[in-house]
Amino acid sequence: MKPLSGVRILEFDGLGPVTFAGMVLADLGAEVVRLTRSDGAGVFGDVGGAVLHRGRAAVAVDLKASADRERVLDLVAAADAVIEGFRPGVLERLGLGPEACLARNPRLVFGRITGWGQTGPLAQTVGHDLNYIALTGALHAMGEPDRPPRPPLNLVGDYGGGAMLLVTGVLAAVIEARTTGRGRVVDAAMTDGVALLSSLFLALSASGLWSDARGSNLLDGGSPFYRCYTCADDQFVAVGALEPRFYAALLRGLGVDPDSATQFPPSGWPALHERFEALFRARTRDDWADHFAGTEACVTPVLTFAEAADHPHNRARGTFAGSPVQPAPSPRFDGEAGAMEPATALSLDAALALWRQAAAP
Secondary structure (H helix, E strand, O other): OOOOOOOEEEEEOOOOHHHHHHHHHHHOOOEEEEEEEOOOOOOOOHHHHHHHOOOOEEEEEOOOOHHHHHHHHHHHHHOOEEEEOOOOOHHHHOOOOHHHHHHHOOOOEEEEEEOOOOOOOOOOOOOOHHHHHHOOOOHHHOOOOOOOOOOOOOHHHHHHHHHHHHHHHHHHHHHHHHHHOOOEEEEEEHHHHHHHHOHHHHHHHHOOOOOOOOOOOOOOOOOOOEEEEEOOOOOEEEEEOOOHHHHHHHHHHHOOOHHHOOOOOHHHHHHHHHHHHHHHOOOOHHHHHHHHOOOOOOEEEOOOHHHHHHOHHHHHHOOEEOOOOEEOOOOOEOOEOOOOOOOEEEOHHHHHHHHHHHHOO
8 A cells, every 4th residue: 555545636637747746646645636628638648648647547627617617626525635737816717716625625735836836926927947947046056157057957946846845735734634624725836946945055155155156166067076077979977976085986986196186175176177078088988887886986877868767776676667668656665666557537427436435434
């Protein structure tokens, strides 16, 4: 039995973070019903849906039809939580906002995720992950020093600061509701979440240990012992030799005299960059990976998604599985890899019958 077995989540179909949050909750064992558009229009193609919609049933509804809205409220009455990612006010106009839903189910947790949050001057403004992380300061710290900041995929805003904190907030409120009998509205804003993820860098900045100059700091590629290097085959290795003992192992592996390559002060980093670049250019990525295997130098190959799925460590742990290949559920409980369930479909009547049966004494 999975940890969230018996927890019922109603997911309003959407893009990005709410979809990922629904997948994570289903992976953890929650019984998730995903409300989709009755006209069949989906937000992901077949392959994307096979991964991102796994583990839960799709139920087609027409939210503009009063009969369907009433039956959605019947599902709400049996749910532990709702998750949605519409712009502020959309569900209220449909009669499905927090006030209406909590009136039907006072114990309900109403989880909402947006880029800017439910309040504030930008709440109604459109945007995407890149816009949200730009406003937090995080984007400014990413990329090459002499170029514009580089988009870090949408892992930081949509999924890290967004979906994962939505999941955290919803689960915290569900635990509280089981004690108090009262639900809550969870306002998960990606701007808030990314700011929270940036805590270390704000602390370093406050201590005078972080510069706004991109590519000049310990963890942003500014240090020669924490960055990526190009190899002879134009592939890359990642070097993370932060601690002195790991840095010493890196120097040994590169054949560098430690007296000529001290780790600090940072004023010596530009010369070390050039020196390490020339050394790593002399051999292929996989040669370096083999060379440093079993050492404490913290040197790893930079893999493509396809290569990552086939790496011996990931194969041994079952990190990727399925067809199409996809990440397995995480984290694990009692050391066991979580099983992945496929996406399914139910009628609205069937979903109501199942939840009513589960809620019956």
